[in-house]
Amino acid sequence: MEAAIRRGAQVIGRRYTTAAASTSIGSLRYSTVPASSRFTIVEVGPRDGLQNEKTIVATGDKVALIEKLVGCGLKNVEATSFVSPKWVPQMGDNSQVMQQLSRKNGVHYPVLVPNIEGLKNALAVGVTDIAIFAAASEQFSKKNVNCTIEESLKRFEKVTNEGVKLGLNIRGYVSCVLGCPYEGKIPSSNVIKVTTRLLEMGCSEISLGDTIGVGTPGSMSRLLDDLLTTVPVEKIAVHCHDTYGQALANVLAAIEKGVRTADSSVAGLGGCPYARGASGNLATEDLVYMLNGLGFNTGVDLDKLLEVSAWVSQLLNREVGSKVGRALLCKKA
Numbered sequence: 498m499e500a501a502i503r504r505g506a507q508v509i510g511r512r513y514t515t516a517a518a519s520t521s522i523g524s525l526r527y528s529t530v531p532a533s534s535r536f537t538i539v540e541v542g543p544r545d546g547l548q549n550e551k552t553i554v555a556t557g558d559k560v561a562l563i564e565k566l567v568g569c570g571l572k573n574v575e576a577t578s579f580v581s582p583k584w585v586p587q588m589g590d591n592s593q594v595m596q597q598l599s600r601k602n603g604v605h606y607p608v609l610v611p612n613i614e615g616l617k618n619a620l621a622v623g624v625t626d627i628a629i630f631a632a633a634s635e636q637f638s639k640k641n642v643n644c645t646i647e648e649s650l651k652r653f654e655k656v657t658n659e660g661v662k663l664g665l666n667i668r669g670y671v672s673c674v675l676g677c678p679y680e681g682k683i684p685s686s687n688v689i690k691v692t693t694r695l696l697e698m699g700c701s702e703i704s705l706g707d708t709i710g711v712g713t714p715g716s717m718s719r720l721l722d723d724l725l726t727t728v729p730v731e732k733i734a735v736h737c738h739d740t741y742g743q744a745l746a747n748v749l750a751a752i753e754k755g756v757r758t759a760d761s762s763v764a765g766l767g768g769c770p771y772a773r774g775a776s777g778n779l780a781t782e783d784l785v786y787m788l789n790g791l792g793f794n795t796g797v798d799l800d801k802l803l804e805v806s807a808w809v810s811q812l813l814n815r816e817v818g819s820k821v822g823r824a825l826l827c828k829k830a
């Protein structure tokens with residue numbers, strides 16, 4: 498028994514060592530991250546977060562939330578979605594949000610765009626940053642967007658062709674990269690295929706989504722080891738859900754592989770549609786706290802962010818969904 502445990506520990510130890518040695522930026526020593534090392538946070542609370550909250554938030558409050566987040570120093574704030582309100586009623590005021598928002602220079606306000614119709618509506622209100630989404634799982638694609646992965650990519654190609662012509666920044670999301678609620682495990686080859694296609698179509702960055710939060714640092718590391726043999730690490734972001742309490746650890750595993758962009762949601766907004774009551778998005782406060790500790794420069798003011806977190810949680814009549822929020826807000830009270 499003891500020997501088995503020891504053997505298990507060795508295996509884990511070896512995997513991590515091998516993994517770290519396999520990429521040039523991989524063997525990171527946390528105490529030696531230079532102060533100038535930038536880390537980009539893509540704040541997804543106002544879209545991915547609010548879309549998965551039960552309460553429908555007033556347009557003015559959405560605008561206030563986005564502006565407050567920008568006020569914390571966040572330079573990438575996903576603002577809304579141009580998916581039909583028939584499917585996503587929470588984002589039915591997409592055009593009004595973009596019109597009422599006072600947009601700052603140097604800040605990106607990406608919006609989700611599902612098709613040409615959505616793109617037209619987004620362009621009409623001056624959107625310059627869009628995001629498209631595909632799944633690494635065939636079953637998830639069918640249930641989520643009613644078509645195969647290939648069909649969804651073809652549909653998005655029309656959007657990206659137009660977007661590239663207009664010089665838009667295009668971000669791609671790949672969902673279910675570490676597991677699917679219908680198919681279970683997803684082979685890395687699926688993720689590589691979809692990621693490569695999205696890059697070829699003109700996406701400047703691909704956000705790898707652990708949509709149901711089943712990933713662990715082990716599965717994240719293995720996926721990135723496979724993916725980064727063909728895809729440049731600068732093109733990759735991670736979008737980790739905290740359903741099983743693994744989100745921060747998974748981001749750390751990605752950092753070890755050289756990834757320097759991660760998505761998160763203020764106050765951990767957004768539940769998990771596949772596990773009722775479970776937590777969804779990684780909370781931005783928790784991510785910033787970890788990155789500060791690692792010595793990264795995020796440009797985000799954690800104190801201000803905590804105020805926004807408390808404000809939006811009160812607005813939604815929910816508990817602050819971040820560990821850091823709970824700990825530090827308690828101290829202040």
Ligand SMILES: [Zn+2]
Nearest residue numbers: 545736738778
């Ligand atoms: Zn999410």
